[in-house]
Amino acid sequence: MNRMKVITLMTVALLAGVSTGTACAQENRKIPIFDTGINPNSWVTVAKGDFFKGQHKKETAVNYDYEIMVTPVTNAQYAEYLNSASAKGTITTKDNKVFGFYPGDKFHKYKHEFEIKAGDKLHMALDAQGLAIEARDGKFAVKSGWENHPVVQVTWFGAKAYCDSKGGRIPTEIEWEKAARGTDTRAYPWGNEITSAHANLYASKDPFEKGFGKQGTTTPVGFYNGRSYNGFQTKDARSPYGLYDMAGNVWQWSGDVFPKTHYRWMRGGSKSNYDFELRVYNKNSAGPDFHEIDIGFRCAKNK
Amino acid sequence: MNTWANRRDYLFRSTKGLIALAIALIALITAVWGTLSGPMAEWGVRDITIRILGMDIHPEQREGRIIMLYHVIAMAVVAIETYMITSTVRMSKEEQGNINGLVTIGYLLTMFFGLGFAYFGHNYAFHGLFILGQSLLFFAGCLLAKVLWPWNKSTYLEKGSPYAKTPKGIDLERVAFFTMTVATLGSACFGAVTGSFWGNGHETFLAEDLIRLPHKTPLQLSIIGHLHIMLTLVAVAITLLVGRWLDFKGIWHKISMPLMIFGSITITLGVWTVVPYQNLAHTIIYVGAVFTMTAALMLVIFGWKKLISERLAEQGITKANVFQGIRALVHDPLKFGPLWQMVFMNFTVSGVGIFMAIKLDKIFRIWPGREERITLTGHWHILAALIATIIILYYADMCGLKGKARQWFGWVVIIGSDIAFASITIFSMKRGFVSTYDQQPLVDWTMIFADFGLGAIMVVLAMLLLWRIYDFMNEKGAWQQESGELQLDRITAEKKDSVETEEVVR
Numbered sequence: 135m136n137r138m139k140v141i142t143l144m145t146v147a148l149l150a151g152v153s154t155g156t157a158c159a160q161e162n163r164k165i166p167i168f169d170t171g172i173n174p175n176s177w178v179t180v181a182k183g184d185f186f187k188g189q190h191k192k193e194t195a196v197n198y199d200y201e202i203m204v205t206p207v208t209n210a211q212y213a214e215y216l217n218s219a220s221a222k223g224t225i226t227t228k229d230n231k232v233f234g235f236y237p238g239d240k241f242h243k244y245k246h247e248f249e250i251k252a253g254d255k256l257h258m259a260l261d262a263q264g265l266a267i268e269a270r271d272g273k274f275a276v277k278s279g280w281e282n283h284p285v286v287q288v289t290w291f292g293a294k295a296y297c298d299s300k301g302g303r304i305p306t307e308i309e310w311e312k313a314a315r316g317t318d319t320r321a322y323p324w325g326n327e328i329t330s331a332h333a334n335l336y337a338s339k340d341p342f343e344k345g346f347g348k349q350g351t352t353t354p355v356g357f358y359n360g361r362s363y364n365g366f367q368t369k370d371a372r373s374p375y376g377l378y379d380m381a382g383n384v385w386q387w388s389g390d391v392f393p394k395t396h397y398r399w400m401r402g403g404s405k406s407n408y409d410f411e412l413r414v415y416n417k418n419s420a421g422p423d424f425h426e427i428d429i430g431f432r433c434a435k436n437k
Numbered sequence: 438m439n440t441w442a443n444r445r446d447y448l449f450r451s452t453k454g455l456i457a458l459a460i461a462l463i464a465l466i467t468a469v470w471g472t473l474s475g476p477m478a479e480w481g482v483r484d485i486t487i488r489i490l491g492m493d494i495h496p497e498q499r500e501g502r503i504i505m506l507y508h509v510i511a512m513a514v515v516a517i518e519t520y521m522i523t524s525t526v527r528m529s530k531e532e533q534g535n536i537n538g539l540v541t542i543g544y545l546l547t548m549f550f551g552l553g554f555a556y557f558g559h560n561y562a563f564h565g566l567f568i569l570g571q572s573l574l575f576f577a578g579c580l581l582a583k584v585l586w587p588w589n590k591s592t593y594l595e596k597g598s599p600y601a602k603t604p605k606g607i608d609l610e611r612v613a614f615f616t617m618t619v620a621t622l623g624s625a626c627f628g629a630v631t632g633s634f635w636g637n638g639h640e641t642f643l644a645e646d647l648i649r650l651p652h653k654t655p656l657q658l659s660i661i662g663h664l665h666i667m668l669t670l671v672a673v674a675i676t677l678l679v680g681r682w683l684d685f686k687g688i689w690h691k692i693s694m695p696l697m698i699f700g701s702i703t704i705t706l707g708v709w710t711v712v713p714y715q716n717l718a719h720t721i722i723y724v725g726a727v728f729t730m731t732a733a734l735m736l737v738i739f740g741w742k743k744l745i746s747e748r749l750a751e752q753g754i755t756k757a758n759v760f761q762g763i764r765a766l767v768h769d770p771l772k773f774g775p776l777w778q779m780v781f782m783n784f785t786v787s788g789v790g791i792f793m794a795i796k797l798d799k800i801f802r803i804w805p806g807r808e809e810r811i812t813l814t815g816h817w818h819i820l821a822a823l824i825a826t827i828i829i830l831y832y833a834d835m836c837g838l839k840g841k842a843r844q845w846f847g848w849v850v851i852i853g854s855d856i857a858f859a860s861i862t863i864f865s866m867k868r869g870f871v872s873t874y875d876q877q878p879l880v881d882w883t884m885i886f887a888d889f890g891l892g893a894i895m896v897v898l899a900m901l902l903l904w905r906i907y908d909f910m911n912e913k914g915a916w917q918q919e920s921g922e923l924q925l926d927r928i929t930a931e932k933k934d935s936v937e938t939e940e941v942v943r
Contacts, residue, residue, distance in 0.1 A: 189497055189500065189640075189641075190640045190641075191497075244651055245651075245716070246649075246651075246797070246798055246802060247651070248798075263872055263874035263875070264874045319497075321495070321496035321497050322496070326495065326496060326497075328496070336479075337479040346877075347877035347878070347881070348479070348877065348880075348881075349873075349876075349877050349880075385805075392651070393651075394651035394652070395649065395650075395651045397649050397806070400805075406873065407807075408474075408478070409478075409496075410496065410499050411807070413496055413497070417646075417806070418805050418806050418807045419649050419805065419806035420803075420804070420805045420806065421803065424803070424805065426805065426873055427872075427873055427874050428873065429805075
C-alpha cells in the first residue's frame with residue numbers, strides 16, 4: 135500500500151513538473167517590449183563575387199550586386215503592406231484568409247510533385263495560431279507589442295507578393311546563403327561558435343521563453359546585436375554583410391522554384407530548433423501554401 | 438600473473454567475455470556520447486563533456502561525426518552478433534577463433550580510431566585505421582560465409598530432425614545464417630564502394646537531409662540503400678539468434694526458415710535495386726519484408742507457446758485458464774522480452790513505416806521537411822535500439838541472472854524501453870495531432886518519458902556490468918567457469934550432437 139502511495143505521488147510530481155499549459159494564446163499575452171535599435175526598413179548591398187556554398191564549401195559565383203533586407207519582414211511592415219495591397223485590390227480576404235493571384239508553375243508530373251496551377255493562392259490565414267496580425271474595422275493591424283517581431287504564418291505566395299510589391303523578390307538560396315556567410319567558410323553568420331546569446335533557438339533561455347516554454351516566441355528583429363535586455367546580454371550576431379537574424383528566430387523562405395518539385399526551401403533555422411539547424415547551409419522545406427509560427431521571410435532586389 | 442593472463446583470455450577469447458567487453462564499450466560510448474545532444478545539450482552537460490574529454494568539434498563536421506559514430510556502434514553490434522553466431526552455429530574451434538579474433542581486432546580498431554578521428558582532431562592516420570578495422574570485419578565476414586557454407590555434408594541434418602531442412606538434409610537455418618551473412622557482405626560493399634569515392638564525387642551527407650530532393654545521385658542512393666539494408670540484416674541476424682537461444686524447432690521452424698531465407702534474399706535484392714530502379718525497388722522491398730516479418734512471427738508464436746508450456750509444466754498445471762497462461766508467458770522477462778520486443782516493433786517501426794509509405798504525400802509531405810525527417814530517423818533509431826535491448830536481455834540470461842535480479846532487470850529493460858520508444862514515436866508523429874504552436878507540453882512530456890525509460894535501462898545495465906566487473910576482480914568469480922565456454926548454451930550442443938563430425942565444437 136505504502137509503495138503504491140509513493141509511486142502515485144512520484145507520478146503526480148512528474149506530471150506536474152512537465153506540465154506547461156498554454157492557458158492563453160501567445161499573441162494575446164503580455165510580452166516584454168524591447169527596442170533593438172535596428173531599422174527593419176534598411177537594406178544592404180551584397181557585392182558580386184564568389185563565395186563558399188554549402189557544407190562542402192563549393193566555390194560559387196554570384197555575378198551581380200544585389201540588395202537584401204537587414205532583418206526579416208516585421209509584423210508592422212506586413213500589416214502595412216496588407217492594407218496597401220487590399221486598397222489596390224491585389225489581395226482579397228475571404229473567410230478570414232488572405233488570397234492573391236499566382237501564375238502557377240510548370241508541372242513535370244514527377245513523383246511526389248504537386249501541381250501548382252494559376253489562380254488565387256493563400257497568403258495568410260488570419261485565424262492561424264500565433265499570428266500577431268488581425269483584421270480590425272476593415273484594416274489590418276498588429277497586436278500590441280508584436281510590431282517589431284518578424285511576421286510569421288505567411289505562405290511562400292504571401293512572401294512573394296510582399297517582395298514583389300517592394301520591387302524585389304524573395305532571395306534565392308544562393309543569395310540568402312552568401313548574405314549570411316560572406317566570403318569565408320564560417321558555419322554561422324558570426325563565426326563558428328554558437329551560444330544562446332547569439333540567436334533565438336530552442337531552449338536558449340531568452341526573455342521571450344519565460345512563460346512560453348523552450349520553444350518561446352519570436353524575438354524582435356535585430357535582437358541579437360550585442361545589447362543587454364533586462365540583464366539578458368546578447369552578442370553581436372550580424373552576418374559579414376551586416377544582416378541580423380540570419381540564424382534562428384524564424385525560418386526564411388527562399389525564392390527558387392526548382393523543376394520536378396513543388397517544394398520551396400527555407401533557410402536559417404528558427405526558435406524551435408537546436409543549434410545545428412541554424413548553420414548557414416541547413417535547409418527546411420514545405421509547399422508554397424504552407425504557413426507556420428516559425429516561418430517568415432525577407433526580400434532581396436537587384437542593385 | 439597467470440590470473441591476469443586468464444582474465445585476458447576471458448575477455449578476448451571466451452564468447453561471454455567477448456560479448457561482455459563489446460556491450461560494456463557500447464554502453465560507455467552511449468552514456469558519454471549521449472550527453473552531446475538533446476536535453477543533455479540543453480542542460481549544458483555537452484559543454485562539460487567536451488571540455489573534460491578535450492573533444493575537438495566543428496559545426497560543419499557534424500554529419501561526418503555522426504556517420505562515424507554510427508559505424509563505431511554498428512561494428513560492435515555486428516561483432517556481438519558474430520560471437521553469438523560462431524558459438525551457436527556448428528563450426529570448428531579453429532574457425533571460431535579465427536573469426537572472433539578478426540572481428541574483435543576489427544571493431545576495436547574501428548571504435549577507438551573512428552572516435553579518435555571524428556571527435557578528437559582529424560588525424561588521418563586514425564581514419565585509415567578506422568577503415569582498416571572495418572576491412573578486418575569484412576574479411577571476418579568472408580570467413581564466416583565460408584564456414585557457414587550450408588552444402589557441406591558434415592553439416593546436414595539427420596532424417597527426422599525437428600529442424601527445418603531439405604529432403605537431402607541441408608540445414609535451412611544454416612542457409613538462413615549464410616544468406617544473411619552473404620547479403621551483409623554485399624550490402625557493406627554499397628557503403629564501401631561509395632566511400633571510396635569520397636572527395637572524388639561523393640560528399641558526406643545524412644540520408645534524412647536528402648528526402649525531398651527530386652533527384653539523387655547513384656552514390657547517394659547507394660548510401661541510402663546501404664544504411665537501410667545493414668540495419669535490416671542486423672535485425673534478421675538477431676531474429677535467427679533468438680531462435681537458436683530458444684531452440685526454435687518443429688513445424689513453425691520448418692515454415693519460418695524458408696520464409697526467412699526468401700525474405701532476406703528478396704529484401705536485399707530490392708535494396709540493391711534502389712540504385713538503378715528506385716521506383717521498382719520499394720515494391721520488391723515490401724515483398725521481402727512481408728516474408729521476413731512472417732518468419733519472425735513464427736518464432737514469436739513458437740516462443741510464446743514454449744514459454745507457456747514449460748512454465749505450466751514446472752507448476753504442474755495440466756489444464757490452464759487464460760490468466761494462468763498469461764502469467765506463465767510473462768514469468769521469465771529475459772526470455773519473454775525479446776519476443777515481445779519483436780511484436781512491439783510493429784507499433785513503433787513497421788507500423789510507422791507502412792503508415793508513412795501509404796500516407797506520404799497526403800500527410801507527411803505536407804509537413805515541413807524537418808518534421809518528416811524526425812519521423813524517419815525516429816523509427817529507424819527505435820529499431821536499432823530495440824535490437825540493442827534484445828541483445829541486452831540475451832546477455833543477462835547468459836550471465837545467469839536469477840530470482841529477483843532476473844525479474845527486475847528484465848522488466849526494467851522491457852518497460853523502460855517500451856515507454857521510451859512509445860514516447861519517441863509520439864514525439865516523432867506529433868505534427869499529426871498537435872500544431873507546432875501547441876506542441877511544447879507534448880514535447881516536454883515525451884522527452885521526460887523517453888529519458889526516464891532510457892535512463893532506467895542504462896542504470897540496470899550499469900548495475901549488471903558493475904556486478905560483472907566485481908565478479909571479474911574476484912579470482913574465483915563466475916568468469917573463471919565461463920572462460921572455457923565457447924558455446925552459448927546447452928541447446929546448441931544438443932543440436933550439434935545430432936550430427937557426427939570430429940570438427941564440431943563440443
